[in-house]
Amino acid sequence: MSVGKKDISCPPEAPGTPLKDSDIKExxxxxxxxxxxxxxxxxxxxxxxxxxxxxxxxxxxxTKCNKCRRILFPPRIFCELCYKxxxxxxxxxxxxxxxxxxxxxxxxxxxxxxxPIIVAVIAVDGASKNMAFMHVLGEVEPEDVxxxxxxxxxxxxxxxxxxxxxxxxxxxxxxx
Amino acid sequence: xxxxxxxxxxFHKKQDVAxxxxxxxxxxxxxxxxxxxxxxxAIKQALEEADMDLSDIEMVVMGSxxxxxxxLHMKGEYLLDGSGGSDRPYMRVFVGxxxxxxxxxxGYWHVASGLADICLVVCEEKMSSSYPxxxxxxxxxxxxxxxxxLNPNLIWIFALEMNRYMHVHNIxxxxxxxxxxxxxxxxxDHPCAQLAEKITVEDVxxxxxxxxxxxxxxxxxxxxxxxxxxxxxxxxxxQVTDNPVWVTGVGWALDTxxxxxxDLYFPRYVxxxxxxxxxxxxxxxxxxxxxxxxxxxxxxxxxxxxxxxxGLAKKGEAPILTKEGVTARxxxxxxxxxxxxxxxxxxIAATMGVKACELYWQLAYRAGxxxxxxxVTTGVCQAWGDLMQVGTVMVMSNKR
Amino acid sequence: xxxxxxxxxxxxxxxNTPDLHWKEITLEAAARAYDDAxxxxxxxxxxxxxxxxxxxxxxxxxxxxxxxxxxxxxxxTCTVCADFLFGVATAYMQIxxxxxxxxxxxxxxxxxxxxxxxxxxxxxxxxxxxxEIGNAHPYYFAALExxxxxxxxxxxxxxxxxxxxxxxxNALRNSSAPYGSKITVEDVxxxxxxxxxxxxxxxxxxxxxxxxxxxxxxxxxRDITDTPIWVKGVGWWSETSNYDTMSFxAAYAxxxxxxxxxxxxxxxxxxxxxxxxxxDRFAFKEFQHIEALQLSKRFETGTLMQEGYFAKDGELxxxxxxxxxxIGNLLEATGGQKALEIVLQLRRLAGRRQVDAETxxxxxxxxxxxxSGAVAVFGV
Numbered sequence: 001m002s003v004g005k006k007d008i009s010c011p012p013e014a015p016g017t018p019l020k021d022s023d024i025k026e027x028x029x030x031x032x033x034x035x036x037x038x039x040x041x042x043x044x045x046x047x048x049x050x051x052x053x054x055x056x057x058x059x060x061x062x063t064k065c066n067k068c069r070r071i072l073f074p075p076r077i078f079c080e081l082c083y084k085x086x087x088x089x090x091x092x093x094x095x096x097x098x099x100x101x102x103x104x105x106x107x108x109x110x111x112x113x114x115x116p117i118i119v120a121v122i123a124v125d126g127a128s129k130n131m132a133f134m135h136v137l138g139e140v141e142p143e144d145v146x147x148x149x150x151x152x153x154x155x156x157x158x159x160x161x162x163x164x165x166x167x168x169x170x171x172x173x174x175x176x
Numbered sequence: 177x178x179x180x181x182x183x184x185x186x187f188h189k190k191q192d193v194a195x196x197x198x199x200x201x202x203x204x205x206x207x208x209x210x211x212x213x214x215x216x217x218a219i220k221q222a223l224e225e226a227d228m229d230l231s232d233i234e235m236v237v238m239g240s241x242x243x244x245x246x247x248l249h250m251k252g253e254y255l256l257d258g259s260g261g262s263d264r265p266y267m268r269v270f271v272g273x274x275x276x277x278x279x280x281x282x283g284y285w286h287v288a289s290g291l292a293d294i295c296l297v298v299c300e301e302k303m304s305s306s307y308p309x310x311x312x313x314x315x316x317x318x319x320x321x322x323x324x325x326l327n328p329n330l331i332w333i334f335a336l337e338m339n340r341y342m343h344v345h346n347i348x349x350x351x352x353x354x355x356x357x358x359x360x361x362x363x364x365d366h367p368c369a370q371l372a373e374k375i376t377v378e379d380v381x382x383x384x385x386x387x388x389x390x391x392x393x394x395x396x397x398x399x400x401x402x403x404x405x406x407x408x409x410x411x412x413x414x415q416v417t418d419n420p421v422w423v424t425g426v427g428w429a430l431d432t433x434x435x436x437x438x439d440l441y442f443p444r445y446v447x448x449x450x451x452x453x454x455x456x457x458x459x460x461x462x463x464x465x466x467x468x469x470x471x472x473x474x475x476x477x478x479x480x481x482x483x484x485x486x487g488l489a490k491k492g493e494a495p496i497l498t499k500e501g502v503t504a505r506x507x508x509x510x511x512x513x514x515x516x517x518x519x520x521x522x523x524i525a526a527t528m529g530v531k532a533c534e535l536y537w538q539l540a541y542r543a544g545x546x547x548x549x550x551x552v553t554t555g556v557c558q559a560w561g562d563l564m565q566v567g568t569v570m571v572m573s574n575k576r
Numbered sequence: 577x578x579x580x581x582x583x584x585x586x587x588x589x590x591x592n593t594p595d596l597h598w599k600e601i602t603l604e605a606a607a608r609a610y611d612d613a614x615x616x617x618x619x620x621x622x623x624x625x626x627x628x629x630x631x632x633x634x635x636x637x638x639x640x641x642x643x644x645x646x647x648x649x650x651x652x653t654c655t656v657c658a659d660f661l662f663g664v665a666t667a668y669m670q671i672x673x674x675x676x677x678x679x680x681x682x683x684x685x686x687x688x689x690x691x692x693x694x695x696x697x698x699x700x701x702x703x704x705x706x707x708e709i710g711n712a713h714p715y716y717f718a719a720l721e722x723x724x725x726x727x728x729x730x731x732x733x734x735x736x737x738x739x740x741x742x743x744x745x746n747a748l749r750n751s752s753a754p755y756g757s758k759i760t761v762e763d764v765x766x767x768x769x770x771x772x773x774x775x776x777x778x779x780x781x782x783x784x785x786x787x788x789x790x791x792x793x794x795x796x797x798r799d800i801t802d803t804p805i806w807v808k809g810v811g812w813w814s815e816t817s818n819y820d821t822m823s824f825x826a827a828y829a830x831x832x833x834x835x836x837x838x839x840x841x842x843x844x845x846x847x848x849x850x851x852x853x854x855x856d857r858f859a860f861k862e863f864q865h866i867e868a869l870q871l872s873k874r875f876e877t878g879t880l881m882q883e884g885y886f887a888k889d890g891e892l893x894x895x896x897x898x899x900x901x902x903i904g905n906l907l908e909a910t911g912g913q914k915a916l917e918i919v920l921q922l923r924r925l926a927g928r929r930q931v932d933a934e935t936x937x938x939x940x941x942x943x944x945x946x947x948s949g950a951v952a953v954f955g956v
Binding site for chain 3: 272319428433448
Binding site: 032034036037038039040041042043044045046047048076077078080081082083 | 593594595596597598599600603610616617618631634643644645647649686688689690691692695696699703704707708
């Protein structure tokens with residue numbers, strides 16, 4: 001047995017039968033297909049409901065914890081570090097700084113995109129340090145984006161807003 | 177081999193834990209075997225190495241990542257008979273991508289608590305069942321209100337982190353690409369490898385852009401595969417082998433769901449987990465005391481990121497160590513000598529095969545052509561998961 | 577070194593929670609548990625175990641959403657994909673391995689968020705052999721097992737109805753039970769036969785809620801509370817995933833209980849257990865589980881049920897809380913509700929439901945289409 005012997009390499013073999021995508025498309029292997037239909041409706045709860053309603057009004061809202069003095073964005077009803085309820089609701093501005101960004105050439109199903117999406121993590125003005133959230137950038141060329149860039153939100157017109165993070169169309173550079 | 181167990185009520189004593197056998201299947205983009213069959217193949221190898229059979233196993237721990245890949249709810253229950261869990265205490269643990277090293281940690285506490293003397297740990301992943309692409313399953317990991325309306329792709333979060341890491345430490349993509357080059361070359365000696373090849377830094381920098389700065393050759397592929405480990409109590413280890421590999425430290429930590437509220441340049445969740453594991457293992461200076469490391473490398477920059485989190489390099493120093501050859505197989509601190517996820521494949525939970533199992537084989541001097549040049553006593557393996565949240569760390573040693 | 581439950585907290589249980597996010601019900605349960613134990617989760621807790629299955633929640637990696645509301649940010653937190661009692665076993669092992677002094681176990685159910693419940697259960701069935709058979713709601717899976725079991729053990733319709741009557745009437749004394757009602761055996765026998773031989777009233781409807789337990793090792797437990805409830809034994813077992821080779825006799829519960837009793841040093845469960853909470857999400861399951869836990873002999877359980885042996889003022893009260901029939905199907909938190917009731921009873925905090933008990937057992941099954949379950953024995 002290989003136990004205790006120092007000259008046997010492991011793993012001893014690599015069992016498994018690789019397949020190609022064409023094997024499946026050409027039905028060379030048997031398979032079963034299923035298209036599940038599972039739907040959920042998560043109740044938004046207190047914090048997120050308020051956040052979404054404010055988005056519909058064209059405003060960004062955060063919550064404040066008086067113990068650690070952080071202004072928490074996105075808002076939540078409890079401070080996860082102090083483990084206590086938050087004390088106040090505070091509006092924050094719709095301007096911010098790019099903390100990091102990426103130029104994406106693929107969609108969620110890993111298919112290539114014609115126009116790249118510029119996604120960024122934006123630290124919002126008025127909230128504590130690093131209180132950022134993810135959104136997309138627009139009206140800017142990919143090569144002009146840099147970390148530290150100042151950006152401002154471009155909102156959808158009031159009648160089109162639904163109470164979702166997409167009520168902000170994108171964030172554009174503030175210099176222009 | 178019939179292992180002799182101590183009979184009578186022995187459930188009250190904490191005991192040390194050793195690893196005496198491991199196995200893994202090939203990692204490929206698409207395998208014909210079902211999840212149950214893959215688990216069986218990996219377990220068979222592990223049992224053969226330990227010279228045991230399934231009747232010796234007392235408890236089974238299974239690790240498997242999102243149910244959505246297999247298209248099954250409660251997939252732990254479905255996979256249990258292929259995983260040796262039939263007619264046994266069986267439990268499935270899951271911490272996202274960190275499961276590769278977390279499942280052995282769960283195996284550790286099954287034996288260390290005294291409730292079992294022989295525990296089988298098996299990890300399996302079948303990503304290919306998910307259509308149109310396993311990436312599609314990652315649509316459902318995001319927060320439905322804050323992130324999902326933007327149609328994010330999983331690569332985004334890595335690209336955002338990589339960009340931040342490069343920016344804070346002023347690291348060039350060329351230096352990061354060296355990791356991909358090293359690991360894919362290391363994987364040429366691994367029989368189960370999916371993407372082993374000799375590439376250059378230029379190949380990486382010219383490869384297809386996915387979400388800049390991430391390019392195709394910076395990423396590990398989705399794979400199918402399975403791996404297994406056998407963890408035993410000391411009196412069993414003595415019967416099986418003269419050279420068991422001991423688990424000396426375990427640690428795991430989970431950071432806040434609000435990943436955008438963190439500065440992504442440093443994986444503090446890995447640092448916390450490593451702190452816990454090193455304290456248990458009495459490791460005070462990881463850079464000196466760790467002889468071989470298997471940090472999690474789903475992307476090339478992640479190996480560097482995690483090396484710093486594990487304390488194997490100072491912040492920003494990891495690319496320098498790579499450039500100087502310190503992390504090569506014949507270097508002073510070999511990292512990912514197996515070829516890691518970049519070279520062998522990334523079947524999420526089954527990466528246990530290239531992390532925990534590989535560390536065990538290295539410390540048992542059974543890694544064959546992949547065996548590192550220096551003498552090894554202590555090693556660390558680590559996995560990462562969720563939305564940049566989970567760090568799971570295990571320290572092993574071949575001396576008790 | 578023993579392990580004790582030093583704090584419990586729960587939220588609910590309600591048929592529906594339209595005003596609260598599941599994070600918020602978990603937060604409520606956790607805050608109550610930490611207050612009960614008198615600890616600060618950010619400082620004192622060493623490990624958190626969540627019991628959750630992705631597809632019940634609707635996320636691909638549910639583990640991501642766990643830490644914040646439990647105070648687990650940057651702490652060892654993990655997810656076990658199983659029922660609450662498996663989580664109790666995990667926390668027990670973590671404490672015994674000295675990886676943690678204080679460990680927290682959490683499970684919750686937000687079944688009201690799931691719009692396609694039947695489809696979700698169907699998603700758990702074998703995609704090749706089982707899923708596409710017929711278009712019925714997957715409860716038929718349990719009905720098939722029931723059919724074999726009641727025939728083998730000669731359980732009559734009236735005896736099954738007694739379970740429903742007992743539990744739903746018990747639930748009237750439980751202010752957290754949404755499905756309590758004053759029903760009689762005739763009401764049950766008149767309810768529609770939805771999956772012959774299973775009647776509508778024999779199936780537990782869904783409900784929401786969260787349960788959090790704080791466990792600690794012996795020294796810490798004696799320090800922080802005067803009423804530690806000892807976790808005397810834990811056990812868990814899986815039979816098989818193959819439908820055709822399942823015992824249909826709750827063998828998983830029998831083996832899990834055997835393991836738990838051995839740890840607890842219990843040799844005659846029928847005499848030594850004072851109170852039990854068993855999984856009764858289908859009425860026939862209560863019989864199966866009572867027998868599997870060795871609380872009564874096979875072929876005798878039906879008669880004992882009719883005689884009131886398992887009633888609140890009987891010899892061995894079972895599901896005094898109202899069980900799942902009275903409280904609802906709490907998905908993975910079912911075991912949590914069972915354990916919660918046992919702990920409250922042993923602490924003498926059960927109000928109008930209080931019985932005299934020093935040792936109790938909680939048991940849960942992992943629901944359709946599995947044959948896995950876990951058992952925990954608690955004592956003062």
